[in-house]
Amino acid sequence: MNILIVEDDPIFAQGLQAMLEEMGYHSLGIAQEANEALRLMSATQPDLILMDIHIRGAMDGIEVAEQMKQRSLMIPVIFLTSLQNQETFSRAKQTNPFAYLSKPVEVAQLQRAIELALHKYAHKSSHLNEWANDVAIQNSFFVKAGRRIQKVHIPDIYYLEVDRNYSTIMLKDQPLKVRMTFKELSQKLPGHQFLKINKSYIVNLAKVDNADLEKNEVQVGQYVVPLSKRYRKDLLKALDIG
Structure with a gap:
């Protein structure tokens, strides 16, 4: 203690x-x-x-x-x-x-x-998760990170990396690691703005700069995120490319 x-x-x-x-x-x-x-x-x-x-x-x-x-x-x-x-x-x-x-x-x-x-x-x-859901507002939501309750502004998210029961919310300045599953995070994000491009990665489409279909990589701001062939068509559709 x-x-x-x-x-x-x-x-x-x-x-x-x-x-x-x-x-x-x-x-x-x-x-x-x-x-x-x-x-x-x-x-x-x-x-x-x-x-x-x-x-x-x-x-x-x-x-x-x-x-x-x-x-x-x-x-x-x-x-x-x-x-x-x-x-x-x-x-x-x-x-x-x-x-x-x-x-x-x-x-x-x-x-x-x-x-x-x-x-x-x-x-x-024991009631923190319920509280966090209650106070979520418009373009932001709250997560429990360690002993803190942290507000996350949705437009500031570049991508999310999910590993079983833990997720990393990648912001511009630093990663934010939280104990949340893909399903829990998905419920807090606008579906039209965030897309799964790999079994472990979800990108903010508003932050996507380019996609290299030969290397199977997506440039999200200063970050490079792996693109799975399985989700390539979904990405092209989301970016309004035939």
Whole structure:
């Protein structure tokens, strides 16, 4: 279990690390301010975040949690704070944290909070695919990539490579690997725009630049995708060539 600590008090942060070690968890490190916290979240993909509300920088811990939602960083958060006012609690509640603990924190209290947070997150994760389908809109859809829920803009897709239960969505800048079958992906794509040209490849026809029928290759932007003879006629028909 990998846990990231967001805390600007070094003594308290070291105390948290000691507690986590005692409980058998692994600390991925300590972030003392908002930008550092967000960078480490993206880089290390923690299983859980212990977030102090009052931290250094332009954003407090609650605003960091809001940024996480905007960036689709679906990581459970436990807030830690010495602030006792209702306004702070009300703001924190809007980010749907998995727990809210007041400082100082005892080992048993933290242990229970972590166990409950992970239990609640596991239950919530079982419904992520349903949620992703519900929020798909117009020219985009959502996929679960690792611990992230990622929006994919359909016009940005060059091609898809399918390997059993996994698929790679090839975008301009980077590949996006997801646990999805060909059937699951096909349901999210407009059939008139995407064509299967090989048992493992589906291309975005809008991105096709040329096809070499001698080499059995299709140029899709900067990528070259193999063309199966079986699907050659389908490609010619889709490109409106007799």
